[in-house]
Amino acid sequence: MLGYAVRRLLGAIPTLFLVITFSFFLMRVAPGGPFDRERTLEAKVLENLNRVFHLDRPIWEQYFYYLGNLARGDLGPSFIYRDFSVQQLLGNGLPVSIQLGGTALLIALLIGSLLGTIAALRQNSWVDYSVIATATFGITVPNFVVAPLLSLIFGVWLSLLPAGGWNSPGSMVLPVVTLALPQIAIIARLIRGSTIEALRSDHVRTARAYGLPTRMVVVVHALRAACLPVISYLGPAAAALLTGSVVVETIFGLPGIGRYFVQGALNRDYTLVMGTVIIIAVFVVVFNLIVDLLYAALDPRVRYD
Amino acid sequence: MKQDKSERIFDIRDIRVTFDTPDGAVEAVRGVDMHVNAGETVAVVGESGSGKSQIMMAAMGLLANNGAVSGSVTYRGQELIGLPRGKLNKIRGARITMIFQEPMTSLDPLYTIERQICEPIRVHGGLSPSAARRKALELLKLVHIPDPERRLKSYPHELSGGQRQRVMIAMALANDPDLLIADEPTTALDVTIQAEILGLLAELQKKLGMAILFITHDLGIVEAFADRVYVMQKGLVVETGGTADIFERPSEDYTKMLLAAEPEGHKPPVGADRPILLDADGVSVTFHMKGGFFSGQGFEVKAVQNVGLRLRAGQTIGIVGESGSGKSTLGRALLQLLPSEGRVVYQGTPIQGFDRAAMRPYRRNLQMVFQDPYGSLSPRMTVGEIITEGLLVHEPSLSGREREKRAIKALEEVGLDPGTRNRFPHEFSGGQRQRIAIARAVILKPTVIVLDEPTSALDRSVQKQIIALLRDIQEAYDLSFVFISHDLAVVKALSDYAIVMKSGRVVEEGPTGEVFDNPQSDYTKDLMEAAFNLKRVLNRQAVARA
Numbered sequence: 117m118l119g120y121a122v123r124r125l126l127g128a129i130p131t132l133f134l135v136i137t138f139s140f141f142l143m144r145v146a147p148g149g150p151f152d153r154e155r156t157l158e159a160k161v162l163e164n165l166n167r168v169f170h171l172d173r174p175i176w177e178q179y180f181y182y183l184g185n186l187a188r189g190d191l192g193p194s195f196i197y198r199d200f201s202v203q204q205l206l207g208n209g210l211p212v213s214i215q216l217g218g219t220a221l222l223i224a225l226l227i228g229s230l231l232g233t234i235a236a237l238r239q240n241s242w243v244d245y246s247v248i249a250t251a252t253f254g255i256t257v258p259n260f261v262v263a264p265l266l267s268l269i270f271g272v273w274l275s276l277l278p279a280g281g282w283n284s285p286g287s288m289v290l291p292v293v294t295l296a297l298p299q300i301a302i303i304a305r306l307i308r309g310s311t312i313e314a315l316r317s318d319h320v321r322t323a324r325a326y327g328l329p330t331r332m333v334v335v336v337h338a339l340r341a342a343c344l345p346v347i348s349y350l351g352p353a354a355a356a357l358l359t360g361s362v363v364v365e366t367i368f369g370l371p372g373i374g375r376y377f378v379q380g381a382l383n384r385d386y387t388l389v390m391g392t393v394i395i396i397a398v399f400v401v402v403f404n405l406i407v408d409l410l411y412a413a414l415d416p417r418v419r420y421d
Numbered sequence: 422m423k424q425d426k427s428e429r430i431f432d433i434r435d436i437r438v439t440f441d442t443p444d445g446a447v448e449a450v451r452g453v454d455m456h457v458n459a460g461e462t463v464a465v466v467g468e469s470g471s472g473k474s475q476i477m478m479a480a481m482g483l484l485a486n487n488g489a490v491s492g493s494v495t496y497r498g499q500e501l502i503g504l505p506r507g508k509l510n511k512i513r514g515a516r517i518t519m520i521f522q523e524p525m526t527s528l529d530p531l532y533t534i535e536r537q538i539c540e541p542i543r544v545h546g547g548l549s550p551s552a553a554r555r556k557a558l559e560l561l562k563l564v565h566i567p568d569p570e571r572r573l574k575s576y577p578h579e580l581s582g583g584q585r586q587r588v589m590i591a592m593a594l595a596n597d598p599d600l601l602i603a604d605e606p607t608t609a610l611d612v613t614i615q616a617e618i619l620g621l622l623a624e625l626q627k628k629l630g631m632a633i634l635f636i637t638h639d640l641g642i643v644e645a646f647a648d649r650v651y652v653m654q655k656g657l658v659v660e661t662g663g664t665a666d667i668f669e670r671p672s673e674d675y676t677k678m679l680l681a682a683e684p685e686g687h688k689p690p691v692g693a694d695r696p697i698l699l700d701a702d703g704v705s706v707t708f709h710m711k712g713g714f715f716s717g718q719g720f721e722v723k724a725v726q727n728v729g730l731r732l733r734a735g736q737t738i739g740i741v742g743e744s745g746s747g748k749s750t751l752g753r754a755l756l757q758l759l760p761s762e763g764r765v766v767y768q769g770t771p772i773q774g775f776d777r778a779a780m781r782p783y784r785r786n787l788q789m790v791f792q793d794p795y796g797s798l799s800p801r802m803t804v805g806e807i808i809t810e811g812l813l814v815h816e817p818s819l820s821g822r823e824r825e826k827r828a829i830k831a832l833e834e835v836g837l838d839p840g841t842r843n844r845f846p847h848e849f850s851g852g853q854r855q856r857i858a859i860a861r862a863v864i865l866k867p868t869v870i871v872l873d874e875p876t877s878a879l880d881r882s883v884q885k886q887i888i889a890l891l892r893d894i895q896e897a898y899d900l901s902f903v904f905i906s907h908d909l910a911v912v913k914a915l916s917d918y919a920i921v922m923k924s925g926r927v928v929e930e931g932p933t934g935e936v937f938d939n940p941q942s943d944y945t946k947d948l949m950e951a952a953f954n955l956k957r958v959l960n961r962q963a964v965a966r967a
Binding site: 317 | 481510511515518527528533540541544589
């Protein structure tokens, strides 16, 4: 198992390399550059800036220069936030995003699994229908609607929680709820479906036929099998949640890394975009690995060697 | 203990089971009376859909959510229908236990054998974990599982089908039950394994004295195994009595039909002057199991090793063997549907190694019919579209009207109403679907059809009709068949030459009569006896034990 994990991580190196190469050149294909403004800079100034950031070199040279720095663990300076390196920006923002996304994920898992299981056990009852209806609603309403609505109701009208900002523990509540709601809905639906299927399976019939108490039948024999599809969903979902959400961070004014991706791309802040891409890619690789290992831990038919 | 054979322990009165379906209520069981006395073996026999399993599901509180039951089921005087679940759970798994048809899925794939055997022991007997473990080990020894210590730690997927069924039997015996309900426990197993499992059940019944209620569609098992029989048809018991009486003097037409439904007849060999259509030599198929990108070495499975056959015009070669013997793989290799080695010649043309494009002109002559009449017909095409699809490829110049004519003719040939050609496959029964699959092959006027277990998913009475159909079209078009089946009775009736395979190799071959009546190899002898003389096998096992 350990050997498998190490092999998978080694296998991720070429993947990351491809992601980096592809993003690097793709970004350079986009017209414009980091120093294009409405008011054009003086030619001499622009030339100096380009020289300082090596933008006057041929693109392949810039590419190898970037790779060289990356190999030494240097993500380079931000082109727009002049006094910061990309490391500093991501180092400050990532803990915020992880804290928000991680909390949202945990809450979504707990509530989503609970709702999904209850709905499955009461299949086709009003409980089931209301869970499904709520879940469908939760998936369809976009976060750019939920976020300002929550901010308005709980922040402005009721003044129960901060409407935005990042300065007290209470600041986490509304963003976390916004992030968690669609995940709760998705997880509830997944768990409901897989639990219903598991309850109909032959081995659950066997457990019932052998007089095992209902709680044991459900928890031991149905739910463990029902978890498996949710776990494969959780890999990419966790990677997406932990690397921040541009909408939630912008609306609640949070210092996470989600907004860097969009802002960086719009500003042609090449190094910042590359840094964000690398973080996301690493998260995706790591969480997919975790999912596969969890799968093997839960299902003895899955073996890696 | 419990040897008073006159004591009624399980009594079913006027039981009715109804399912609420989107098409309205369906009555699966329509008022059935049945009973089991202590220590006796009772068989419930009937074809699929007769309601035989649903009675037991209803009695044990295992009906699907849309099922409803009325009537009475008592166990030693206690009413089970409507019993609160807590009280029912004291009886099921302890006093009355069940084993099911599907040994692959009836055990939970996520838990060890030990855990699954121990659960009911602990729930009903209140044993400590270590005492339960000792008991589980004892039970595995009782059902003759090799290396029981190690098997306790195994997961279901690490066991063979027969071993899994032994584990189920161990679970069933754990709490010393009064009654064991066995729902088609050997249907998914090979005949030799079936004989072993039935022998085991007989042995354990003798040792432990429980009654057995055996649900099956297989009359051979009933004859060898049961004291009394209930014959069911469409939700009703049509006849009941002692096994010998029913077999010797059936009074109901349905019972007579069931008894007569065993495949019969034989095919005379074709003359040595008939042309050889398909000539295969040294055919081998090796599956390469690839290792992962980083996980290094893969391994090889030799599925078929060095098999040859010579199929003459009008001939039927039967290929028999148990699961994993390579018989289906051989069929596919002959038609170049998977990569193989060796030499295959079709009417003078070596087709070995032909790719898809090169095979296309030969496909219409070399057709295939598959086992699963549910999976092999596209659910989104009408029957007419399904059977004429091949014409679009092989006779693209045909007009729509001409194709329609051919479809009507093909449907008539396989005994289906041509008026049904605009319907979809799900509207047809299993036997009808297999007719559609045959029509799809026949419409192209092939010379050779490879039939891969075409009758295995069907009831005996439907099987008989399909066999008759295959005989008719063979005669009408001078067709040659390669008939692949694990069902020896069907092969005996249909083929004039038989090849017995085991582990990818030919064990024995020859004219059907010789192979079946006078088998030479020990393996073929065992196979034939398990298939045609189960009673003798069981008796011999009993003698060997005593």
